[in-house]
Amino acid sequence: MAIELSDRYQEAAAAFKKAHTDDERLASLRSMRAEIDACLGAATVPQVSPVYAAAWETFQRELPQLLKEKPGWYIMYRGAERVGIAKDDMDLYKLCDHRGIPRGDVLIYCIKPIPEFYTIGFGPWDLVSEPP
Numbered sequence: 375m376a377i378e379l380s381d382r383y384q385e386a387a388a389a390f391k392k393a394h395t396d397d398e399r400l401a402s403l404r405s406m407r408a409e410i411d412a413c414l415g416a417a418t419v420p421q422v423s424p425v426y427a428a429a430w431e432t433f434q435r436e437l438p439q440l441l442k443e444k445p446g447w448y449i450m451y452r453g454a455e456r457v458g459i460a461k462d463d464m465d466l467y468k469l470c471d472h473r474g475i476p477r478g479d480v481l482i483y484c485i486k487p488i489p490e491f492y493t494i495g496f497g498p499w500d501l502v503s504e505p506p
Contacts, residue, residue, distance in 0.1 A: 383409035405477040
């Protein structure tokens with residue numbers, strides 16, 4: 375999807391390049407993001423599958439114990455059900471195939487600490503998102 379950026383976006387981008395302080399840069403980035411959001415309009419946000427949400431919640435709940443027992447290993451969930459755990463994620467995919475579970479029905483996570491913040495997106499405007 376191509377979007378046409380407004381003059382206000384161009385002005386904010388130019389202001390970012392000229393900014394001398396972090397506050398000026400942050401204000402410019404926020405203006406750029408507001409313009410992009412306006413250009414995108416009311417785009418629909420896809421809903422997370424309940425199966426994937428259950429897998430993520432279970433992983434988060436089990437993570438403290440997993441970090442003590444198997445740091446760096448991989449764990450596979452199908453919804454809230456733990457399907458397997460292995461040193462190599464490919465072994466979990468093989469287990470999926472062996473059990474006849476479609477790969478799209480499972481999520482595999484590496485057992486490592488979850489970062490406090492993620493940078494998601496394609497541009498600097500994503501860096502100014504407020505944390506949840």
